[in-house]
Amino acid sequence: MKRRDFFKNGLLTSLGLGALGSIPVLTSAASSKKKAKNIIFLVSDGMSSGTLNIADILLRHKEGKASNWINLYEKNIVRRGLMDTSSASSLVTDSAAAGSAWGGGMRVRNGALNIGPNGEKPVPILQKFKSAGKSVGCVTTVQITHATPASFCVNNGSRNAMPVIAEDYLRLRFDVMMGGGAEFFSPEKRADNRDLFDAFQQTGFEVARNRAEMMKATGDKPLLAVFSEDGLPYAVDRVNNKEMSENIPSLAEMTSKAIEIMSKNPKGFVMQVEGGKVDWAAHGNDAAALLYDQLDFDDAVGVAMDFAMRDKETLVIITTDHGNSNPGLFYSSKANENLERLFETTASNQWVLNQINPGFSNSQVIDLFMEYQKTPLTQDEAQIILSAYKFNEEGLYNPQNLPFHPLASIQSKYTSIQWAGTNHSSDFVELAMFGPGSENLSGFMKNYELHNFMLTASKMDKDFLV
Known part of the structure; x- marks a missing residue:
């Protein structure tokens, strides 16, 4: 098959499966004796x-305890598999495409939200x-109109249509x-002044x-909570800033309130929880x-699992939509000492820059990084950072066009953390489940298969299946 035909048809078509998840995969889910009344779908975006x-290692050495996610593996509480993340x-x-595979049950092209390669419009989950x-809903640390929450909610040919997606939420x-994203709801920021x-x-x-x-919301009415322009602050910035901590909730707090x-x-509920700024x-x-x-996302995992273990009618799914940049903690004579530098870090690179x-x-640059990140930059390194600035320019995920990557190259010798790149990867990703239906998780799944898996675990009518 020619390469362009491979991508034109999508990976599944090339394998003879078609774009839709209509093959009777995971049919054993129908044998589950207990129905999932509720579903909590947790996504650490770009993990x-x-x-x-590394997050688990950091927590163990800083606080003497495992992360919630890895603890579930250690205690054999969840079923575990791998998931392929390809798009059409x-x-x-x-x-957008990764979330749409879950949300619409088919693979779509990158950038699209539940619009198939041939114009299909599957009903979002x-x-x-x-x-x-x-009851249904989403909580996220990025804009509530961003790709991953929107992929469970709407059909749109472009993930960038966030002003329109905000209007869709009003209708739905x-x-x-x-989450964040006040700019898509505020008249001062919207092009139509609505x-x-x-x-x-x-x-x-x-x-x-x-x-x-x-926190005061009673649930007597549907709730829209938007806490910031753009995405929410990084957790390391929020917890070390009194004003941010008082005004902006953690992902765990949002998750707890949504469950409440x-x-x-x-009749139950279905919700998506996204740690969106992991990807950023x-x-x-x-x-x-x-x-x-x-670790902020991991706290939300803890909230979801606490509820599910008490409730016994809730399917918890924990995963990511794709890898990103593939970081690793690499050997050096100071690897332990370097990781410990992150114990005392009180600000993100974005905040410092x-x-x-x-x-x-x-x-001044040297003093700034020493104060907030305990990183003893040299004069030459400080000059590299200053020289890399492009003031008054803008970039994707980086509105101020800050010199993230020159800084990261310098920081590696101080943290022992190195990166394979700066973008998404094709890695198979972690997929863990707990609760009714989780017994039918296979060791390897394709992302679009999760759509029918959730519907089947909830014993929804077969007419809902893709």
């Missing part, structure tokens, strides 16, 4: 296996569960939607703009931001 590993257009997926009477009336916050309130939503307002609200529905930190090769956001302006001297 390479090295991210999971590439062996290396983006988040949260719409299916909503129509069955369940999902029960809980939490005040979507007001529109949500006028149509019966409770709208929360900070942590306290979220949606578990009131006697990986793109920037920012070790501190990456590892502490992974944003403090630097064109008038900074090398010595």
Whole structure:
């Protein structure tokens, strides 16, 4: 087969399976005796296996305990497999296509949200569960309109259509939607000057703009909670800043509140929980931001598992949509000492770099990194960082076009963490499950198979299956 035909048809078509997940995969799920009343689908976006590993090592050596995710493996509490992450257009997926495989049950081209290679528009999975009477929602550390939450909710040819996706959420009336992205709801930021916050309130939503307002929500109305412009702050920045900590919740707090609200529905609930800034930190090769956001996500895993172990009717799925940058902790005579430097880090690379302006001297840069990251940069290294700035330019995942990658190259000798790249990878990824239906997890799955897996575990009518 010609290479262009391979990608035109998608990987599954090339293997004779077709774009749709219509082959009767995982049919043993039908034999599950107990129905999953609820589903909590947890996604650490862009989590390479090295991210999971280093975060666990960091936590063990800093606090003397394992991460929740690895502890589930150690105690053999969950079923575990690997998942292929290809899209219809590439062996290396983006988040929109990866999430759409789960959300729509078919592989789509990178950049699309539940729009198939031939224009198909599969019904997104949260719409299916909503129509069955369940409460549904998403919580994330990036914009609530971003690719991964949107992939469970809407059909759109472009993941970049976030102003439109915000309007779709108003129409869909999902029960809980939490994250960042105020620019897509505020009249001051929207091109059409429409005040979507007001529109949500006028149509019966409770709208929360900070942590306290979220905590007060009773669940008597559907809840839209938007805590920041763009994505939420990195966890390492939030926990070390009093104002941020008071106003912006952790992912675990959002997850707990969403469960509290949606578990009131006697028919159950389905929710997606995304650690979205794990992916952003990986793109920037920012070790501190990456590892502490992974641990922030891991706290949400703990919340979900605590509920599921008590409830006994909840299927918990823990995974990622793709790897990103493939970090690793590599050997040196100071590897242990270097990792311990991250114990005392109190700010992400993004936060520190944003403090630097064109008038900074090398010595000021050195002082800044020593104060917040305990990194003893040399004069030459400080000059490399200053010379790499491109002030007043913009970049993807990096609006200020900060010199993340020159800095990361310098930091490797101080952290012993090295990176394979700055973008998504084609790695098979971790997939873990607990609760009703998890017994049918096979050792290897393709991402689109999870759509029918969830529907079958919930014993939804076969008409809902793709």
